[in-house]
Amino acid sequence: MITNLLKEVGRGKRGARDLSYDEALLAADAILELKATPAQIGAFFIAERIKMESAEELEAFVAVCRKHAYRAPIHQGLDCAGPYDGRKKSFFATFPTSFLLAAAGLPVTLHGAASLPPKWGVSLQDLLHQAGISAHLLTRGQIIKAATDTGVLYVPAEEWCPPLKALRSIRTELGMRTVLNTAEKLIDYSHSPYLIFGVYHNTVFERMAKLADRLQYRKALIVQGTEGSEDLFIERPTRTYIVEEGESRLHIIDPDTYGLEMPVPEMEWTPSEQLRVSEAVLQGRGHLAFVNQLLLNAAVRLRLAEKVDSIEEGLYTCKDMLDSGAPWELYRKWQNVMRSEGVLSCPN
The missing domain is CATH 3.40.1030.10 (Nucleoside phosphorylase/phosphoribosyltransferase catalytic domain)
Structure with missing residues (x-):
């Protein structure tokens, strides 16, 4: 799956497209759970850096980070x-x-x-x-x-x-x-x-x-x-x-x-x-x-x-x-x- 997503974000400055929120969730999950290889993870990071992450892609990575984090309403501020x-x-x-x-x-x-x-x-x-x-x-x-x-x-x-x-x-x-x-x-x-x-x-x-x-x-x-x-x-x-x-x-x-x-x-x-x-x-x-x-x-x-x-x-x-x-x-x-x-x- 990560290979297919890489093809979308890694086509270069003009050819690359933003991933949908659901696609970005799949990419974030593969990366944060280390289902992707180090080479694939590095390639994805660089491709996104060149393309510039969309708000939907960033939101997906935040969501998966939150899923794996300890979060509690310790204080509201x-x-x-x-x-x-x-x-x-x-x-x-x-x-x-x-x-x-x-x-x-x-x-x-x-x-x-x-x-x-x-x-x-x-x-x-x-x-x-x-x-x-x-x-x-x-x-x-x-x-x-x-x-x-x-x-x-x-x-x-x-x-x-x-x-x-x-x-x-x-x-x-x-x-x-x-x-x-x-x-x-x-x-x-x-x-x-x-x-x-x-x-x-x-x-x-x-x-x-x-x-x-x-x-x-x-x-x-x-x-x-x-x-x-x-x-x-x-x-x-x-x-x-x-x-x-x-x-x-x-x-x-x-x-x-x-x-x-x-x-x-x-x-x-x-x-x-x-x-x-x-x-x-x-x-x-x-x-x-x-x-x-x-x-x-x-x-x-x-x-x-x-x-x-x-x-x-x-x-x-x-x-x-x-x-x-x-x-x-x-x-x-x-x-x-x-x-x-x-x-x-x-x-x-």
């Missing part, structure tokens, strides 16, 4: 879907932002894995490891306890969706993005009603908006953020798409509107530097550009999740929360639970 290939030139603002949001009453789900192609940047998992947390070694129960206690869930994707781990070697050998670079970000481990999703090129806005709508999120924000992430720029405006009730619209978020625009200092973003800056901003310290980036990202996400009526209100809320010290205390609590060596039971 915001899913932060950033690139698993990490950061090389920008601050990982979504990490400290999550604790500010949780302190403000919005549960957050983060997820990732060891770094992947094509960027091979500092991943969220690298950052956690620097904080003394080997998330891929933790029991599911321990991770869920940290989320229950603090409102921040971090999912080691390759442990909670095993086919991703099985396909890592093929993705590494190919060294380029594949359909999985998008699908893995949309597994939605905690059934979140709200989604913030990063993209690199604005040419995919409409396709991703269609996909977010088909996946039935209550509300989604697609962000052309730093290094293709969900993080808004602080030194210039950011292009975003708001998706709600079957409609999408372009929304430019300009930090200058809120008096937050500021040039970002050049940094060498190692895992230790990412952690140092993250911990500094959670205490309201460090370079003002990164504090402002934290505040803007948090305010926009509170607005997305309908916790505040405007970004301005979100900024006031976030400034007060940061001044109170609650996000830092929540982070320390989360870190302690995630570092704990006690073995907790793993739910089925």
Whole structure:
């Protein structure tokens, strides 16, 4: 079956056609269950990369990833879907932002894995490891306890969706993005009603908006953020798409509107530097550009999740929360639970 589907997507830029949703389900099933050979899987990934995946094809891969993943309504909040290939030139603002949001009453789900192609940047998992947390070694129960206690869930994707781990070697050998670079970000481990999703090129806005709508999120924000992430720029405006009730619209978020625009200092973003800056901003310290980036990202996400009526209100809320010290205390609590060596039971 995979051979026949390969013939359809691999006819070259002009001859290839998009698969129907049902055809794409067959392809995704063959790939994620390793029914196809490594050569067939690699050929399919490259053919789709050349052709460009349709919303229906992406939806099918998301559906099969979800079928093989552990998913539970651990908490209802915001899913932060950033690139698993990490950061090389920008601050990982979504990490400290999550604790500010949780302190403000919005549960957050983060997820990732060891770094992947094509960027091979500092991943969220690298950052956690620097904080003394080997998330891929933790029991599911321990991770869920940290989320229950603090409102921040971090999912080691390759442990909670095993086919991703099985396909890592093929993705590494190919060294380029594949359909999985998008699908893995949309597994939605905690059934979140709200989604913030990063993209690199604005040419995919409409396709991703269609996909977010088909996946039935209550509300989604697609962000052309730093290094293709969900993080808004602080030194210039950011292009975003708001998706709600079957409609999408372009929304430019300009930090200058809120008096937050500021040039970002050049940094060498190692895992230790990412952690140092993250911990500094959670205490309201460090370079003002990164504090402002934290505040803007948090305010926009509170607005997305309908916790505040405007970004301005979100900024006031976030400034007060940061001044109170609650996000830092929540982070320390989360870190302690995630570092704990006690073995907790793993739910089925």
